[in-house]
Structures are given as C-alpha cells and as structure tokens.
Amino acid sequence: MKNIILELKVHNHSGVMSHITGLFSRRSFNLEGILCGPLDDAAFSRIYLLVNENNTLCQIKSQLEKLYDVVEITVHENYNTDVFRNIGKLFNNDSEP
Amino acid sequence: MPVNTSKEKNMKLNGAELTIHLLKNQGIKIIAGIPGGANLPLYDALSRSGIRHILARHEQGAGFIAQGMARSTGKTAVCFATSGPGATNLVTAIADARMDSIPIIAITGQIPSALIGTDAFQEIDIYGMTIPITKHNFLVKKIEDLLNVIPESFRIAEEGRPGPVLIDIPKDIQTAVIDLPDDYFLKSSCKIKTEILDLNRDEMLSAAGMINNSKKPVIIAGGGIISSNSSFLLRELTKKNSIPVALSLMGLGCFSPDNDLYLGMPGMHGKRYTNNLLHEADLIIALGIRFDDRLTGKPENFCANAEILQIDIDKSELNKIKTSHLSIQADLKTALKYILPLIEDNDRTCWKNFIQKSKNNNPSLVPDQPFSPFNIISSVSNLTDNDAIITTDVGQHQMWTAQYFKFRSPRTLLTSGGLGTMGFGLPAAIGAALANPTKQIVCFTGDGSFLMNIQELALLKELNLNVKIFLFKNNSLGLVRQQQELFFNKNYFASKFEYNPEFTKIASAFGIASFTLSNSGNITSDLKNILNNKYPAFVEIPIEQQQNVFPIVPPGKSNSEMIGDYYEKHYS
Numbered sequence: 165m166k167n168i169i170l171e172l173k174v175h176n177h178s179g180v181m182s183h184i185t186g187l188f189s190r191r192s193f194n195l196e197g198i199l200c201g202p203l204d205d206a207a208f209s210r211i212y213l214l215v216n217e218n219n220t221l222c223q224i225k226s227q228l229e230k231l232y233d234v235v236e237i238t239v240h241e242n243y244n245t246d247v248f249r250n251i252g253k254l255f256n257n258d259s260e261p
Numbered sequence: 262m263p264v265n266t267s268k269e270k271n272m273k274l275n276g277a278e279l280t281i282h283l284l285k286n287q288g289i290k291i292i293a294g295i296p297g298g299a300n301l302p303l304y305d306a307l308s309r310s311g312i313r314h315i316l317a318r319h320e321q322g323a324g325f326i327a328q329g330m331a332r333s334t335g336k337t338a339v340c341f342a343t344s345g346p347g348a349t350n351l352v353t354a355i356a357d358a359r360m361d362s363i364p365i366i367a368i369t370g371q372i373p374s375a376l377i378g379t380d381a382f383q384e385i386d387i388y389g390m391t392i393p394i395t396k397h398n399f400l401v402k403k404i405e406d407l408l409n410v411i412p413e414s415f416r417i418a419e420e421g422r423p424g425p426v427l428i429d430i431p432k433d434i435q436t437a438v439i440d441l442p443d444d445y446f447l448k449s450s451c452k453i454k455t456e457i458l459d460l461n462r463d464e465m466l467s468a469a470g471m472i473n474n475s476k477k478p479v480i481i482a483g484g485g486i487i488s489s490n491s492s493f494l495l496r497e498l499t500k501k502n503s504i505p506v507a508l509s510l511m512g513l514g515c516f517s518p519d520n521d522l523y524l525g526m527p528g529m530h531g532k533r534y535t536n537n538l539l540h541e542a543d544l545i546i547a548l549g550i551r552f553d554d555r556l557t558g559k560p561e562n563f564c565a566n567a568e569i570l571q572i573d574i575d576k577s578e579l580n581k582i583k584t585s586h587l588s589i590q591a592d593l594k595t596a597l598k599y600i601l602p603l604i605e606d607n608d609r610t611c612w613k614n615f616i617q618k619s620k621n622n623n624p625s626l627v628p629d630q631p632f633s634p635f636n637i638i639s640s641v642s643n644l645t646d647n648d649a650i651i652t653t654d655v656g657q658h659q660m661w662t663a664q665y666f667k668f669r670s671p672r673t674l675l676t677s678g679g680l681g682t683m684g685f686g687l688p689a690a691i692g693a694a695l696a697n698p699t700k701q702i703v704c705f706t707g708d709g710s711f712l713m714n715i716q717e718l719a720l721l722k723e724l725n726l727n728v729k730i731f732l733f734k735n736n737s738l739g740l741v742r743q744q745q746e747l748f749f750n751k752n753y754f755a756s757k758f759e760y761n762p763e764f765t766k767i768a769s770a771f772g773i774a775s776f777t778l779s780n781s782g783n784i785t786s787d788l789k790n791i792l793n794n795k796y797p798a799f800v801e802i803p804i805e806q807q808q809n810v811f812p813i814v815p816p817g818k819s820n821s822e823m824i825g826d827y828y829e830k831h832y833s
Binding site for chain 2: 226230
C-alpha cells in the first residue's frame with residue numbers, strides 16, 4: 165500500500181498532540197508514523213504524519229482541517245518516507261548491549 | 262464588582278471576576294451549575310455579577326439545562342462545574358451537545374496549576390477527557406489567556422457547525438490578579454464575527470440545474486436547517502418547485518406537517534411510505550443532514566435510485582456515508598438564498614399525485630385507544646400552542662412523540678438525537694422554560710429515562726416553571742424489551758423492572774401537582790385542565806408493556822425491509 169505524508173502546521177502547546185492522535189484513534193484511521201518539532205518562532209510546530217493511502221484519506225484531511233490548532237495541511241504523495249523507516253536506527257540503539 | 266483604583270484609570274480583577282465579566286459581555290444572563298472547591302472563586306464573582314445562577318442538583322442536569330436554553334434559542338448557553346466528579350458528571354451532557362451540534366460552553370474549575378499531575382483531591386484531566394467530545398477545549402495556563410479564550414469559545418461554539426466548548430480554569434488562575442484599563446469591557450466588542458463561506462457560482466448553477474431537471478425530487482432536511490435558521494427559505498424553495506420534504510429527527514419542526522408536500526420522518530421508525538418514496542425519488546436534496554444510520558438503514562440501499570445533492574456547512578459530512586453527485590460546503594441560509602432565484606417554478610402534478618396516492622394508501626391513523634401513548638401524544642399536540650416546546654427522554658416514548666406530535670415551528674422539539682441520552686428530558690425542559698418564560702413546555706418521558714435525572718424535580722419546584730411532564734409507565738426499558746422480543750427470541754433479560762416506585766407520590770413529595778391518567782371519562786378535558794395553568798405538573802399514564810414502536814427497520818437492514826405495520830401484516 166502506498167504511503168502518504170500529511171504535513172501540518174499547528175499551534176505549539178501541550179494539548180495539540182492529544183487532539184491529533186485522538187482523532188486518529190477515535191475515527192479508526194490508521195497512523196503509521198509521527199515526526200514533530202517546534203518551528204523557529206516556537207509559537208507553531210510542524211508535524212509529519214505517515215498514513216496509508218486509502219479511501220479514508222479525504223475524511224482524515226477534512227477532520228484534521230476542523231481541528232482548532234491545525235493551521236495548515238499539505239498532502240504529499242511522493243515524498244521519500246525513509247526517515248520514518250529509519251527512525252529506529254537514528255541513535256544506533258541497536259548496537260548498545 | 263471590580264476593585265477600582267481610579268487614579269491610574271485601571272481596574273484590578275481576579276481571574277474569576279474577569280471570566281464572569283467576559284461572560285456578561287457575551288450576553289450571558291443565566292448560568293446553570295454546581296459549586297465546589299475548585300470553582301468557588303468563580304461563584305464568589307458570580308454572586309456579585311447580576312447573572313442569574315440556577316443551582317442544578319447534579320452536574321449532568323446543569324449541562325442539559327444549558328442545552329435546553331441553547332436548543333430552544335440557538336444562542337450559546339453556559340454551565341459550571343467544579344473539578345473531579347463535578348467535571349466528569351458534565352461529560353455525558355457535553356458529548357450529547359457534540360452529537361447534536363448544540364452550542365454550549367462548559368466551564369470547569371480545576372485544582373491549582375502547581376498540583377496538576379499529582380493526583381490531588383478532586384483532580385481529573387477533564388481537558389484530556391473532553392477532547393473527543395468537544396468542538397474544542399482549553400486548559401487556561403495564564404490569567405491573560407482568559408481575555409482571548411472566553412470570547413473565542415463563543416465564536417467556536419457558534420461558528421460554522423455549532424458545538425460544545427470546554428474551558429478548564431485552575432483555581433490559582435481564578436485568584437490571580439490582572440490590571441485592565443477601566444474601559445476595557447466597553448471597548449471590547451461583544452459581537453462575534455463569524456465567517457461566511459463564499460459560494461461558487463458554477464456549483465450553485467449545477468445544483469439548481471439538478472433540481473430543475475429532476476422528475477421526482479425529495480428534500481431531506483435536518484438539524485442544519487434549524488441551526489442556520491433557514492426554515493422559511495426551505496418553505497420558499499419547496500413552494501416554488503413543489504418539492505416534497507422529509508425530515509430527520511433533528512429536523513422535525515422546520516417544515517409544517519400540515520403542508521401537502523410534507524412526507525414525515527424516514528428511517529428506522531419512520532413511515533413506510535416515506536421510506537418508499539425516498540426509494541422512488543430520482544434526486545435527493547440533502548440539507549443539513551448527516552446520513553445517520555437510524556435515518557438511512559443499510560446505506561448502500563438508501564435512495565438507491567437517486568442522485569444526491571448535499572449541502573452542509575461541515576466539509577467532513579460531505580460524502581462521509583453516501584457519495585453525493587454534487588456536494589457543496591456552505592451555510593444553508595446563504596446557499597438557499599442564492600439558489601432560490603435560479604429555481605424554476607414547477608407544479609410537478611404527476612409527482613405530487615403519486616405522493617398523494619402513496620399517502621392515501623398508508624393513512625396515518627391514530628389507533629382508537631384512549632390511554633395509548635399515540636392518543637395522549639396526539640391530544641397534547643392538539644391542545645398546546647404551536648410554539649410550545651416539547652422535550653423528550655430516550656426510548657419508545659421518544660419515537661412515538663416523533664411520530665404523533667405535530668411540530669409546526671423550528672426549535673419546538675428538543676430531543677437527544679445523536680447520543681440518545683436517557684435523562685435528557687427533564688433538565689432540558691427546565692432550560693427551555695428558563696429561556697422561554699412565556700411558552701408552554703412539555704416533557705414526554707418513560708419510567709426508565711425519568712429516574713436518570715429525577716433529582717431535578719427539586720429544581721423544577723424551586724423555580725415553579727411551566728413544565729408539564731407526561732410519563733408513560735410500562736415497567737420496562739421498552740425499546741430494549743421490544744428489541745429482545747423481535748430480535749432475541751423474546752429472551753427478556755434485564756429489561757423489565759421487578760419493582761417500580763409510585764411516581765405520582767415522588768412528584769408530590771417534591772411538591773409538584775401529580776395525576777394519573779388511567780380511567781378518566783374525558784381525557785381531553787382532563788388534559789386541558791392540566792395544561793391550562795402556569796405551574797409544573799406531573800402526569801403518569803400506565804401503558805401496556807407489549808406496546809411496541811412500529812413500524813421498524815430491523816438493525817442492519819435496508820429501509821425497504823420495515824416490519825410490524827398494517828402493510829406487513831396484510832400484504833407480505
């Protein structure tokens with residue numbers, strides 16, 4: 165199945181992640197991976213969500229758009245998703261005893 | 262009152278006073294709630310504010326009182342609760358508001374910020390708990406944030422598709438102090454600016470084309486018509502182009518049942534001919550409905566022969582259950598105003614005749630049983646004003662009310678449609694009575710539902726409101742009993758009450774005039790006597806336990822597979 169990356173710009177406060185991940189679990193959408201970090205001015209964060217391409221994508225997008233803290237959404241169909249695959253090796257934990 | 266340090270032309274307010282001022286600025290005149298440790302500063306400020314406080318006897322009651330005010334007026338209403346159990350008791354009422362798109366604001370006191378996360382006394386993460394059931398929620402971290410959060414909450418609650426907002430305010434924020442210019446509340450506008458979506462002319466032209474070119478169109482209108490206050494536009498549209506109208510449960514009241522074009526309520530407990538006509542239609546115009554499973558039956562077979570034109574303010578409702586041929590995200594009032602001049606005059610004699618024939622073949626007769634719920638509900642319908650507000654609880658009596666009461670104006674039926682919360686009826690009726698002091702308020706309930714918020718009888722007596730309660734007593738959870746009869750081989754389990762209290766005695770003990778209707782010689786005059794005064798009254802009507810809500814679409818089946826009505830008994 166093809167993977168899609170949803171790029172979000174969100175308000176940067178402690179409840180945002182709950183609002184987003186909660187949406188995925190309660191509407192039984194699949195969420196394969198999350199990358200998140202604050203933007204330069206710290207008022208906003210960038211979140212990348214890795215999702216499967218299927219017929220719920222439209223619903224996911226319009227539900228995310230409704231969230232108060234989500235400022236912008238871009239759908240990327242052809243991004244390289246390796247960063248998500250390699251996330252387990254980022255700090256080479258595997259080599260530690 | 263704010264502490265005024267007039268020399269600096271500044272005022273010092275604590276967070277609680279600021280909150281109350283900001284609520285007043287939004288036009289709030291009544292707040293329902295219960296005080297407790299974590300919201301006492303708010304109550305202290307409230308006591309000096311001129312806002313009327315309604316002391317509910319359970320926080321869920323407070324939530325539904327706010328809903329009764331909001332549903333009957335369309336304006337945002339506010340309820341208060343303390344932290345911990347106070348907050349969790351609000352949860353059902355908030356979830357209920359979310360499902361039916363009702364604008365309420367719940368303000369909860371929270372334990373002091375420094376203690377959050379320590380499992381302090383009456384600490385609960387109500388912010389986290391209400392994420393899935395609010396339109397949005399806030400945990401206030403700084404006193405200055407209140408200046409934005411309170412007005413913003415009103416905007417969120419009312420803008421677009423309405424819904425509930427929760428604001429959790431820690432006690433130390435309520436007692437923190439802020440300096441504001443003396444004229445702050447005069448300057449800051451209380452008017453909420455809500456955004457209106459632009460319409461796309463090409464889309465609207467295609468929509469008008471679909472309607473003009475259709476041969477057998479049907480409108481299904483829902484709660485969206487009511488919340489956008491556009492029932493008069495719906496009437497114009499149907500008049501111009503002779504389009505028959507079916508209403509979802511949440512839409513009842515937005516189109517007159519006296520109109521020849523009215524088709525009734527489709528779905529699980531709708532009329533057979535309504536469901537059949539939807540199947541016959543070549544165009545379904547879906548206005549402010551969300552294709553709920555109780556409306557559609559098996560969605561694949563719903564309106565299988567029709568194209569669908571859907572207009573809704575919430576983009577995520579478009580194509581959610583059924584894929585539309587054309588779906589438009591728009592405010593219904595704006596969209597209907599825009600489309601009206603594009604719609605051709607049409608008599609649709611052929612389609613109207615077809616509909617009349619179906620209606621004649623399926624006359625909606627009230628069975629001739631004087632003490633049946635059908636007859637009592639129809640009689641109350643005939644004896645009350647057109648603008649009387651009816652609340653229901655949830656169960657058989659709710660469906661009978663939807664089937665037999667004639668709702669002639671919008672916002673006259675307040676019912677828990679989406680969440681189906683038993684216990685909704687009495688507190689919602691109290692809220693409706695508070696917001697509409699000149700109107701008649703009636704609550705239809707059952708012996709299952711009524712016990713779930715019976716404590717609010719104390720409040721009803723305290724306020725002496727014009728609320729008349731009609732309780733149909735069948736000593737069971739009737740809708741459950743019915744499903745066990747029909748779909749679980751009559752294995753009645755946990756659905757019959759082995760013991761039931763004497764409800765009239767309970768109502769009397771709360772100080773409310775109470776009656777039993779069971780062997781009256783003249784029901785109409787008895788009902789008139791009960792309805793024709795301005796005080797609360799309680800009426801118990803014993804009914805047969807075997808009485809079912811018919812017809813019914815069995816769960817998971819298509820709307821064409823209704824059972825249990827005259828047609829099924831005689832023709833299939």
